[in-house]
Amino acid sequence: MQAIPIPHVDPLPIPGPVWLFTALLLVVFTLHVAAMNSALGGGIWTLWNYLRGRHSEHPYSRRLANELASMLPTFLAFTVTLGVAALLFVQVLFGNFIYSSSILIGMLWLAVIPLVMVAYYGFYYFSYTAEKGKGSSGCVLAISVCVLLGIAFIFVNNMTLMLSPERWLPMYRAHPNGWNLNLGDHSVIPRYLHIVNGAIALFSAILAHLGMRKMKVDAEYGRWIVQRSALVFAGCTGLQFLLGMWLLLAIPREIAMVLLRDPLAGAVFGLALVSVIAAMLLILLGSLAEKPSSLVHAGFGMSLVTLFLMVCLRYLLRLAYLKPYLDLGTLAVRPQVGVIALFLVLFVGGLATVGYMLRLVTKSQKSRVRASVPH
Amino acid sequence: MLIALVAVLHVFVSHFAVGGGFFLVVTEKIARSRKDAALLEYCRRHSRFFALLTLVFGAISGVGIWFTIGLVSPEATSSLIHTFVWAWAIEWVFFFVEIAAAIIYSKTWDTLSARDHQMVGWIYFVSAWMSLFVINGILTFMLTPGRWLETHNFWDGMFNPTFLPSLVARTAVSVILAGIFGYITLPKREAREKVARWAALWMMAGGLVLPLSLWWYFAKIPQFSQLYLNGVMIGVRHAVRGGVFFMLLSLAIALVCGVWKPRWMRAPVVAVLVICGLGTIGAGEYLREFVRKPWVINQVIYANDLRASQIETLQSVGVSHSANFLLTDDATSAAYGANLFQLQCGSCHAVGGYRGMKRRVDGWDAAFAADILQHIHMLRGTMPPYAGNEDDRKALGNYLASLNPAWQFNVTDGNRLEIGEKVFAARCGHCHTVNGNFRPLRGAFEKQTPSEVQEIFPALGAMSSNMPNFNAPDDQAQALAFYISHEASLPMPQKAAPTEPPTGSSHSQLVRPTQSRQEVR
Numbered sequence: 001m002q003a004i005p006i007p008h009v010d011p012l013p014i015p016g017p018v019w020l021f022t023a024l025l026l027v028v029f030t031l032h033v034a035a036m037n038s039a040l041g042g043g044i045w046t047l048w049n050y051l052r053g054r055h056s057e058h059p060y061s062r063r064l065a066n067e068l069a070s071m072l073p074t075f076l077a078f079t080v081t082l083g084v085a086a087l088l089f090v091q092v093l094f095g096n097f098i099y100s101s102s103i104l105i106g107m108l109w110l111a112v113i114p115l116v117m118v119a120y121y122g123f124y125y126f127s128y129t130a131e132k133g134k135g136s137s138g139c140v141l142a143i144s145v146c147v148l149l150g151i152a153f154i155f156v157n158n159m160t161l162m163l164s165p166e167r168w169l170p171m172y173r174a175h176p177n178g179w180n181l182n183l184g185d186h187s188v189i190p191r192y193l194h195i196v197n198g199a200i201a202l203f204s205a206i207l208a209h210l211g212m213r214k215m216k217v218d219a220e221y222g223r224w225i226v227q228r229s230a231l232v233f234a235g236c237t238g239l240q241f242l243l244g245m246w247l248l249l250a251i252p253r254e255i256a257m258v259l260l261r262d263p264l265a266g267a268v269f270g271l272a273l274v275s276v277i278a279a280m281l282l283i284l285l286g287s288l289a290e291k292p293s294s295l296v297h298a299g300f301g302m303s304l305v306t307l308f309l310m311v312c313l314r315y316l317l318r319l320a321y322l323k324p325y326l327d328l329g330t331l332a333v334r335p336q337v338g339v340i341a342l343f344l345v346l347f348v349g350g351l352a353t354v355g356y357m358l359r360l361v362t363k364s365q366k367s368r369v370r371a372s373v374p375h
Numbered sequence: 376m377l378i379a380l381v382a383v384l385h386v387f388v389s390h391f392a393v394g395g396g397f398f399l400v401v402t403e404k405i406a407r408s409r410k411d412a413a414l415l416e417y418c419r420r421h422s423r424f425f426a427l428l429t430l431v432f433g434a435i436s437g438v439g440i441w442f443t444i445g446l447v448s449p450e451a452t453s454s455l456i457h458t459f460v461w462a463w464a465i466e467w468v469f470f471f472v473e474i475a476a477a478i479i480y481s482k483t484w485d486t487l488s489a490r491d492h493q494m495v496g497w498i499y500f501v502s503a504w505m506s507l508f509v510i511n512g513i514l515t516f517m518l519t520p521g522r523w524l525e526t527h528n529f530w531d532g533m534f535n536p537t538f539l540p541s542l543v544a545r546t547a548v549s550v551i552l553a554g555i556f557g558y559i560t561l562p563k564r565e566a567r568e569k570v571a572r573w574a575a576l577w578m579m580a581g582g583l584v585l586p587l588s589l590w591w592y593f594a595k596i597p598q599f600s601q602l603y604l605n606g607v608m609i610g611v612r613h614a615v616r617g618g619v620f621f622m623l624l625s626l627a628i629a630l631v632c633g634v635w636k637p638r639w640m641r642a643p644v645v646a647v648l649v650i651c652g653l654g655t656i657g658a659g660e661y662l663r664e665f666v667r668k669p670w671v672i673n674q675v676i677y678a679n680d681l682r683a684s685q686i687e688t689l690q691s692v693g694v695s696h697s698a699n700f701l702l703t704d705d706a707t708s709a710a711y712g713a714n715l716f717q718l719q720c721g722s723c724h725a726v727g728g729y730r731g732m733k734r735r736v737d738g739w740d741a742a743f744a745a746d747i748l749q750h751i752h753m754l755r756g757t758m759p760p761y762a763g764n765e766d767d768r769k770a771l772g773n774y775l776a777s778l779n780p781a782w783q784f785n786v787t788d789g790n791r792l793e794i795g796e797k798v799f800a801a802r803c804g805h806c807h808t809v810n811g812n813f814r815p816l817r818g819a820f821e822k823q824t825p826s827e828v829q830e831i832f833p834a835l836g837a838m839s840s841n842m843p844n845f846n847a848p849d850d851q852a853q854a855l856a857f858y859i860s861h862e863a864s865l866p867m868p869q870k871a872a873p874t875e876p877p878t879g880s881s882h883s884q885l886v887r888p889t890q891s892r893q894e895v896r
Contacts, residue, residue, distance in 0.1 A: 006699065007449070007699055010454060014460075015457065015460055015529070016461070074478055077430055080435060080438060081434070081467075083438075087441065088460060088464065088467065089460075091452070091460075092456055092457070095456060096449075096453070099445055099449035102442070103449070109446065110439075112442065113442060116438075121431055124427060124431070172702070173702055173703075176702055176717070336461055338529075338530075339461040343461050343468070346465050349468075350468040350502075353472050354472055354475045357476060360487060360491045361483060364486045364487050
């Protein structure tokens with residue numbers, strides 16, 4: 001038996017080049033995280049404003065909670081949809097690792113499914129009842145948010161456990177029935193907090209961007225959103241630096257050193273630091289003025305760039321973790337060229353179709369606004 | 376069991392997601408062209424129910440299948456991913472469009488123009504059906520990989536022999552479910568009769584196509600799968616009868632309470648319809664899964680997630696030298712046997728519950744269990760070959776024997792037949808009947824006295840490479856001989872010729888007992 005048991009790589013070759021799967025994984029995972037941050041961060045923002053808005057002196061909070069309520073189910077829908085794609089591509093490249101860790105935490109991993117349903121139906125319930133101010137709405141939303149926080153914790157456990165094959169056999173022998181967590185890994189807690197705090201931060205940037213658009217309809221309300229979300233964004237981003245440092249100290253030293261020794265990882269890390277500072281400055285500067293400026297949009301854009309860079313960094317650190325066990329360059333490859341081409345064509349066609357439908361919606365909204373303006 | 380539960384519920388809702396989308400957009404078109412406000416209001420309400428059910432439960436339970444198959448059959452999942460990742464990526468594109476369209480469709484009744492709203496509805500339906508189209512290719516591949524086995528070509532795997540019949544059958548099911556679910560939001564007053572008849576029409580249309588497509592499908596499945604349908608397997612028999620019963624009952628309800636007396640279509644009747652739909656889907660999924668046994672991917676990976684190509688290695692070197700995750704390295708320990716059970720049997724069998732082994736091995740001693748394991752693929756044809764060496768078989772045999780206390784009988788003239796029947800069930804009944812269809816022994820033992828029957832027992836192991844050695848205690852052997860002799864001497868009712876049971880593996884050929892006995896003599 002091997003000293004550290006790892007299931008063998010699938011004997012069938014992978015049906016496309018590694019770089020293509022990597023690129024697709026990075027893109028869809030970034031989009032998944034953006035949607036997840038909107039669902040989780042948005043859920044927390046909504047809950048906070050819903051609770052605050054119950055008092056009559058905070059009408060904007062109540063209004064914001066009502067407006068966000070109708071978006072939450074859609075955010076969660078796209079979190080799941082984009083997550084499926086990420087799960088698909090990660091299985092191609094890291095299948096033998098993620099299957100093993102998923103089996104070890106099997107019971108909790110399976111629990112994700114009913115938990116997502118609970119959170120999802122909770123969001124729908126809240127979206128239907130929030131405006132009517134039903135007493136149970138806040139409780140239901142709080143449950144949904146707590147459930148999402150729990151799901152995030154399960155994911156962090158799985159994603160860290162897949163990087164640590166040396167933990168698998170002892171864990172399996174201690175609890176072979178799937179009731180495991182990866183809490184022996186000191187990076188789990190800081191990584192989890194980093195992700196949750198990051199979700200609040202990124203959604204605050206998204207909200208600042210939405211607030212700017214809101215200003216065109218209601219200047220004062222829009223400004224209130226922009227300034228409040230900019231402050232939360234700045235605060236969470238500051239905290240994110242501290243959590244990030246904790247995370248770096250918690251991961252194995254040789255992995256953390258990759259950020260210094262590996263030119264690509266170092267460059268991505270450096271760029272991420274620059275972009276997040278730029279995002280913070282742009283959003284703060286843009287929002288503090290009497291009339292928030294378009295710097296906020298630029299700051300929002302930079303926060304998305306930061307997200308993408310952090311996703312890339314996460315990927316590079318994953319490769320560093322798995323370096324003793326996996327070399328993606330040695331995977332057998334037999335590209336299914338025709339099917340890849342078909343996928344790319346359909347992918348573009350799919351995006352165009354969604355774009356077409358969104359255009360229909362925007363067009364109808366514009367014509368309704370025009371119709372409501374008295375001539 | 377877990378896959379089955381998640382799969383049945385998902386299939387139920389996801390097929391409705393396809394047919395229901397079609398139903399909605401066609402009904403909307405009719406309502407708008409006839410300027411039928413009540414019917415249009417029904418569409419609006421139904422779309423909200425539709426979105427809540429399909430977007431949340433339908434979509435998430437689909438992800439649930441992903442999660443579950445990765446846990447239960449990682450090897451097979453990985454193999455499917457390596458073959459069909461681009462198909463899944465294409466399916467994901469359609470899924471993405473489908474989700475976006477469903478959200479927009481259900482939210483824009485008051486904002487989009489009639490034409491644009493229907494356009495979104497059609498986009499939804501086309502992408503939902505295309506999603507079914509792609510997944511259907513992967514699902515049918517698992518039973519009928521066809522030319523892919525030689526070529527490993529994506530298109531050969533995708534457009535395999537059962538692709539088309541299965542696609543037609545699934546589309547028909549979607550149309551039936553659109554009708555069934557259409558009743559859930561049936562209006563209380565206006566448009567009630569209209570909707571009731573309209574939904575019944577959908578059920579009838581699907582109900583007409585479904586039997587034809589299933590007949591086509593079953594004609595295309597492999598020969599070993601067809602043999603499962605010959606009545607030998609009790610579970611299969613029940614599933615076929617149950618599926619037909621539920622389907623006919625739902626069509627009868629549609630005719631009576633949908634077409635003839637729409638006012639009878641009340642909540643309890645709708646609940647029965649939904650149960651019928653679930654029952655039909657459950658039976659269909661059970662059959663689809665069962666007829667693939669002992670494989671999860673036909674000719675490639677067995678149901679216990681072992682590759683066919685691994686079996687010989689495992690039989691020669693043993694599991695302890697090749698498995699990654701074992702609870703103990705001590706191949707002689709009891710824990711090792713339990714671990715082997717979990718690894719090789721746990722995908723399909725629990726100890727006590729679903730397909731429980733405790734009752735199946737009652738009466739087995741360790742030596743008999745270890746011996747029969749090497750012939751396991753002969754047991755009614757649904758089992759994969761045992762993949763382990765002699766030490767592994769002994770360890771697993773010890774474990775299986777430990778599940779029940781050893782039998783102790785006080786055989787008397789009064790209970791001999793009853794005990795003999797019990798011993799027969801434990802030692803012979805897994806592969807034989809006396810007078811039944813399944814490898815009957817009557818031909819070998821007819822008109823033999825109990826002592827003549829018992830004389831043969833010591834030679835059983837040498838009779839055929841597929842027979843285990845007989846090692847039951849003497850009192851059990853006597854009771855067994857008495858039972859066989861008694862049963863084989865009973866008058867035989869006229870019936871069809873004995874049916875060859877399916878054998879899922881080609882590892883060995885059955886030698887009929889009649890021939891065997893002649894060889895012994």
